[in-house]
Amino acid sequence: MTTNKQGTIEKIFVHQKEIIDEWLHEQFAALSARQDLISELDLRRQSTEFLALFTPACSTDNLTDITQSEWKPVLDFLGSVSRSRAIQGFSPSETATFVFSLKQPLFARLRQEVGADAVLLANELWNTTVLIDKLGLYTTEVYQKSREEIIKHQQAEMLELSTPVVKLWEGILAVPLIGTLDSVRTQVVMENLLQSIVDTGSSFAIVDITGVPTVDTMVAQHLLKTVSAAKLMGANCIISGIRPQIAESMVHLGLEFSDVVTKATLADALVYALRQMGFVINKPA
Known part of the structure; x- marks a missing residue:
């Protein structure tokens, strides 16, 4: 000193x-x-x-x-x-x-x-x-x-903004995902989705991956974790936005989604959820 x-x-x-x-x-x-x-x-x-x-x-x-x-x-x-x-x-x-x-x-x-x-x-x-x-x-x-x-x-704020939970219909939520899905972001998705299920009492949750560029084994595991978490909260989970290229990659990787409802588009997933809730969907003449 x-x-x-x-x-x-x-x-x-x-x-x-x-x-x-x-x-x-x-x-x-x-x-x-x-x-x-x-x-x-x-x-x-x-x-x-x-x-x-x-x-x-x-x-x-x-x-x-x-x-x-x-x-x-x-x-x-x-x-x-x-x-x-x-x-x-x-x-x-x-x-x-x-x-x-x-x-x-x-x-x-x-x-x-x-x-x-x-x-x-x-x-x-x-x-x-x-x-x-x-x-x-x-x-x-x-x-x-x-x-x-x-x-x-x-x-943290960007993660929150990049994983919004949208209420499409009474009892139907959607999580549109854009970009890469990693373990940190999956955790945020699950937390936001589960909290929204509790807050709204929704029985269906649609996870839309139209904006996810690729689906590999790790991404698939993250998606399955999200689906499992939603099921534990009493909500049926639907994965939408599976493009032909992604579907082909999933087949080559041997990824199994047999227990998960999948749809090609968010619109198809919404129609499916509405029908499961008892709504009748008619095409305009």
Whole structure:
């Protein structure tokens, strides 16, 4: 742990206004292409708030061990800034620039304060470099975690949107599938379908695979799991949208759907379900 017994770095913050102005200049120079994401007013506010927390932390004997309690308010604030910038669309390097761009103003003030003492200046510059580097790396770590959380949330939302459960008729539900069907998506399909069966009391569920490009052994197993889950909930499941190419592939793979009602189109599946419910379907004259 590097200590701050000389107390030099906190002394330079008597020039806080000048430091903020110089810091803002450095930040806008680095973020010249992204000024549409944050205004000068917001950037000044964030910079002022940061220095208000950073200054007392620098006044302690512990200068570079940011795991200590005196640095917690600083880390909390940087975490908040990093998460907000991840949402706004800043890159990791642009986010870290918020901290790294503070080096130039601090170095300039340190040279003015202790420039006559080369040894002390070297020590203070090194301590400040270590401190700023650690804080900058911390912002990058928080940014990365925030982006991962955002991506996971977006993926979950896309799965929900890509597996809608549609009520076609009283007692008849349909799940139109488009794209590749994997284990994660199958789980979402089953959960949405089973919950909809419970909510609507439906007795028929149509799984339409017209938009599924290929059906291999794994996809077939996923479909059968969905059908079995629906049956356990008391709903008859129909698979529709089996095109000739898919039917041929299923035969070659030796896939068995003997216990499952299959139809060529969603319309055929709906007609079948309606007839099973006692409706009479007549073609127009």
